[in-house]
Amino acid sequence: MAKLTIADLKKIKDEYRANQTLREGAFTVKVTVHMGTCGIAAGARGIMDTVMADLAASGRKDVVITTSGCAGLCSKEPMMTVERSGDSPVRYVALTPDKTHRIFAEHVMGGTAVKDFALVAGHETTY
Amino acid sequence: MVETTSYRSNIMICAGTGCVANGSLKLKDALAIELIRRGLQNEVKIVLTGCNGFCAKGPVIVVYPEDIFYQQVKAEDVPHLVEEHFIKGRPVQKFLYTPPARTEAIPVMSEIPFFKHQVLRALRNRSLIDAEKIEEYIARDGYLAAGKALTEMTPEQIVTEMKSSGLRGRGGAGFLSGLKWELCARVPGEIKYILCNGDEGDPGAFMDRSIMEADPHSVLEGMIIAAKAIGAHYGYIYVRAEYPLAVSRLQLAIDQAMEQGLLGKDILGSGFDLDIEIYQGAGAFVCGEETALMASIEGKRGMPRAKPPFPAVKGLWQRPSVLNNVETFANVPPIILNGAEWFAGIGSEKSKGTKVFALSGALNNIGLVEVPMGIPLRTIIQDIGGGIKGNRKYKAVQLGGPSGGCIPESLLDTPVDYENINKTGAIMGSGGMVVMDETTCMPAMAKFFLEFTEDESCGKCVPCRVGNKTLLNILERITNGEGREGDIELLETLSLQVKESSLCGLGQTSPNPVLTTIRYFRDEYEAHIKEHRCPARVCTPLVKFVVDQEKCKMCGLCFKACPAGAIVWEKKKPAYIDPEKCTKCKSCIKACRFWSID
Helix, strand or coil, X not given: CCCCCHHHHHHHHHXXXXXXXXXXXXXXXXXXXXXXXXXXXXXXXXXXXXXXXXXXXXCCCCEEEEEECCCCCHHHCCCEEXXXXXXXXXXXXXXXXXXXXXXXXXXXXXXXXXXXXXXXXXXXXXX | CCCCCCCCEEEEEECCHHHHHCCHHHHHHHHHHHHHHCCCCCCEEEEEECCCCCHXXXXXXXXXXXXXXXXXXXXXXXXXXXXXHHHCCCCCHHHCECCCCCCCCECEHHHCHHXXXXXXXXXXXXXXXXXCCHHHHHHCCCCHHHHHHHHCCCHHHHHHHHHHHCCECCCCCCCEHHHHHHHHHHCCCCCCXXXXXXXXXXXXXXXXXXXXXXXXXXHHHHHHHHHHHHCCCEEEEEEECCCHHHHHHHHHHHHHHHHCCCCECCHHHCCCCEEEEEEEECCCHHHHCHHHHHHHHCCCCCCXXXXXXCXXXXXXXXXXXXXXXXXXXXXXXXXXXXXXXXXXXXXXXXXXXEEEEEEEECECCCEEEEEECCCEHHHHHHHHCCCEHHHCCEEEEEECHHHCEEEEHHHCCCECCHHHHHHCCCCCCCCEEEEEECCCCHHHHHHHHHHHHHHHCCCCCHHHHHHXXXXXXXXXXXXXXXXXXXXXXXXXXXXXXXXXXXXXXXXXXXXXHHHHHHHHHHHHHHHHHHCCCCCCCCCHHHCCCCECCCCCCCCCHHHHHCCCCCEECCCCCCCEECCCCCCCCCHHHHHCCCCCEC
């Protein structure tokens, strides 16, 4: 292998750093796919695969995807919540892969919530 | 080379020695199989890291991005864990950590008290990188400091930066590292050596091992910077052969660095050359002393010699040499990258930065921690260490291993830095912290450490060879119940003589455990000598094996514990020990919750 220069060092750093952002909490968008029993039964797995594929295709490294349990509105599954840092989280309901593609393009990448599929913005009150 | 898959989650499995011993590699295999079975292998990535620090709870895993800390996970728990966490997104309650005296578990690692009070500098890559992948180290700013030092800084500038950072040798003596480098840099000479001391030998110390295993490149990078500062082109890392994992990870790191041109000729195109080789020691304690270590590398018997000449002038093979400890080198790259001011930003007046400690003994949370200098000892023991195990009382902490001393309850608010610890009679040492509870007998503890140093003394100088043996003989007779009037004073006088007249650090510090236990627990020595009584019921010849009929709560625990059937007990009646049958194994004393057996 060719010997490294300082410029190579920085290149390796940039390439690998991206794969480690997960571990450092340095992300700007968080996508949560709700995968309780109800979500899984309604097809949350397909939603998860879609988001993962879209993310890989986008090359974005500052987006994390995570799962959570039942969000409490089982009749409207599959659901997904998109949180951009600084904005309120937006919860989307009754998703299909097609709807998910649009949400990924417009909200996750573009920063504009897709009102057509959104249930609500913000969190429940918790005590 | 770069991974194309983007993962949604990373599982960091601790592969430090502690967790490996607890089965973390089996856990890794089970996870890998389960992820494939569930079709998650392209979504969830498994990373083996170095020591996470919370060794008491091994095997430990941390899951990102959620930062969830799981403890004591076994291979058979894996299907449940994968289903719950990675499919359904629910942290699994039963593997979460619950601090002592709390009922609710804390899922997030950074909120757990054990981790919350720590400041990671030497351990900056802890549970964040795979120790065996150089790219992961580079991604966390690795080798950028070496690049800066080699291409943008003169040796004088490196020395000035190091001196103003105030970094002091983490091996224990606390000599200003920058000054050591300056002394060597000033000595003219074509051939010089940069040496790393990984001969960690104190009972209860595993700081350096963890760094070598978890982040070997940080040690290499520190050595490159030091080599440039002093003008050395050859280096050795002295590691004891009992640290096989550290040796193999270091060797792998050296090979990777050689291949990438980060070691060898013309490093990073700067024209600077440095070769580093590992030298495996045979595990002699005295070889941690610098001149003995150099003698050992030269192939001679590991014995210290008189100083001066100091190693900076005449070290390895009579050439100017600098020897620093593993943790010291690991601290160097961030100083060069972030500046001396950043480093000196935390710590106390004369001790800057952080210190890594290996917590062990009677604590709830044993493991590896890094804290800012000047933190009160109590915070380390109570908040990070989680207090004493099993509702027992704190008695003392031994700092600095066999060369150090013990610190009692009354001095627990002492700030942890070189000066304040020295005032107590203990030493900072390399960072071993052995915590003892009320079941420890202090004269017996002093005897334990003296047995160690007496055994490890190289025998070159009389005060250490004969003095330590004599100290040990006196301690043996005290713990056997044959102590004489005047023994305490004799121990004190002889200890001071051994300290003052020994050739090297081993003998100059070996009486510290004796002196500090006498200083803080003189009453225990007196009880042994005058009353023929061991207050902690440790020294068998001094234990009577009689149940105090008034203190006995008639619970029968001693009866159940006795393997010899020597205890006579019935419900609602105090126990009685039959001296004919008693084998003096002390099982009853360990079982008794009320200190009722004398």
